[in-house]
Amino acid sequence: MSALWTSAEIATAAGGAASGDFAVTGVAFDSREIGPGDLFVAMKGEATDGHRFLDKAFAAGAAGAIASEDTTYPHVRVAESFVALNALGRASRERTQAKVIGVTGSVGKTGTKEALFAALDRTAPGRAHRSVKSYNNHTGVPLSLARMPRETRFGIFEMGMNHAGELAALTQLVQPHVAIVTAIAPAHREFFASEAEIADAKGEIFGGLQPGGTAIIPFDSPHRDQLIAAARPHAGRIVTFGxxxxxxxxxxxVVRSPKGGSMITVTLPDAQLSYTIGQPGDHWVSNSLAVIAAVQAVGGDLAQAGLALAELGGLKGRGERRRIARDGGAALLIDESYNANPASMAATLQVLGAEEVDGRRIVVLGAMRELGGETADFHAALAAPIEAAKVDEAILVGPEMAALAKALGGHIKMTHVPDTASAIDLARAAIGPGDAVLVKGSNSVGLAALVEALAGGES
Known part of the structure; x- marks a missing residue:
């Protein structure tokens, strides 16, 4: 493997001074993620100072560091490490010949990004790159760019926001050839007066498009025309999907697959394609259409993209499915514990309702955060999709769920608890063989711990 960065390249990009010659094969700013050959970016934050973890990083195999303080380890000394990381990300974008795709949206960002990576990695094996996890903010995006190998042919970057103006800055770093908005929904509503304002903020992604670039927009969204208007001054081409x-x-x-996904026939401007997606739900049908549009826009192989979508598995915390042992059999655990907003809650409840089960349908739902003054209304409104999904028992987690508990009344068996710790034993006791269990909530509720506790009985 060729070096990702040499110390001289890092110093030039970051405007720093190298302590000596070294080369790195990866980049991280979390010492827990450092592996042999990596560059450790020692950043100072509100809660901690990365310089405290230099010993740990080099013990894990770091080959060098970016630091704003003196150290005896191989390093590039800079005035401010966060600024240096941004500069390194910018230098990576400037040197690459890759076709770059930016992905945003209120829901579906990470799944679409992962599906795009799987599809384009089949077109150019080993030469597709994407942001990992949900590294989609002001630190995650430059880190993901800095990690992009120089030989990359396709780069896929997720971009998120919870305030106006954030995407405008991120898209100028990424400078995509293709910019996707997956969907608009009331996520982060606490910081916006209306859903239309959310659409405006998501539309900022088009401002960074390369000349002649492609904007990909959800046709069925009520904010379609608003997004098209945002894209028109910047895009050479606008493509809608739906x-x-x-x-x-x-x-x-679209026909549902016996295994839970969908078989889809898609008409494109100059082609027709039939493929299967492994993930269930209408939201994944929509995600797949955005993927197909982007693959065509960057010159990828549509047939290979179809194969990749068929084989795409669920992501940890975002739809991963596990069989957990129960006395006398097993239950299906659907892990959606990473995030939640009203739209994604409704979509995954619909998936649960379509699930063929021998036992009961059970939900463990955590509070949806950052919804502002309409928090109670958004939570109470989940009663309808819960009833439509034929849920037999609900365990509701977090104080915000009081409104839903009241709305459900005595319609189904229901327990409301203050936190995840209080829900674990309840969930264990509730689940029996043949049951299907959906676990979903905002990441800050911590339902991932409940998932892992239940998966201790994985079969």
């Missing part, structure tokens, strides 16, 4: 007549990339035939 299931309605008039979409440029349109699913004109």
């Amino acid at each position: 299931q309605s007549e008039g979409a440029d990339v349109r699913a004109n035939y």
Whole structure:
């Protein structure tokens, strides 16, 4: 493997001084993620100072560091490490010949990014790169760029925001050839007066498009025209995707697969494609259409993309499915513990309702955060999709769930608890063989711990 960065390249990009010659094969700012050959970016934050972890990073095999303080380890000394990381990300974008795709949206960002990576890695094996986890903010995006190998042919970067103006800055770093908005929904509503303002903030992604770039927009969204207007000054081409007549990339035939996914026939401007997606739910049909549109826009192989979508598994915390042992059999555990907003809650409850089960349908739902003054209304509104999904028992976690507990009344068996720790034993006792269990909530609720506790009985 060729070096990702040499100390001289890092010093030039960051405007720093190298202590000596070294080369790195990876980049991280969390000492727990450091592996042999990596560059450790020692950043100072509000809670901690990365310089305290230099010993740990080099013990784990770091080959060098970016530091704003003196150290005896191989390093590039800079005035401020965060600024240096941004500069390194910018230098990576400037040197690459890759086709770059930026992905944002209120829901579906990470799944679409992962599906794009799987599809384009089949087109160019070993030469596709994407941001990992949900590294989509002001530190995660430059880190993901800095990690991009110089030989990369396709780069896929997730970009998130919870305030206006944040995407405008991130898209100028990424400078995508293709910019996707997956969907608009009331996520982070606490910081916006309306959903239309959220659409405006998501539309900022188009401002960084390369000349002649492609904007990919959800046709079925009520904010479609607003997004098109945001894209028009920057995009050489605007492509819409959806299931309605008039979409440029349109699913004109969708049938549910016996295994839970969907079989789809898609009409594109100059082609038709049939493929299967392994993930269940209408939201994944929509995600897949955005993927197909982007693969075509960057010159990828559509047939290979279809194969990749068929084989795509669930992501940890975002739809991963596990069989957990129960006395006399096993239960299905659907892990959606990483994030939640009203739209994604409704979508995953619909998936649970369509699940064929021998036992009961159980939900463990954590509070949805950052919804502002409408928090109670958004939570109470989940009663309808819960009832439509034929849920037999609900365990509700967090004080915000009081409104939903009241809305459900005595319609189904229901328990409301203050925190995840209080829910673990309840969930263990509730689940029996043949049951299907959906666990979903905002990441800050900590339902991942409940998932791991239940998965201790994985079969």
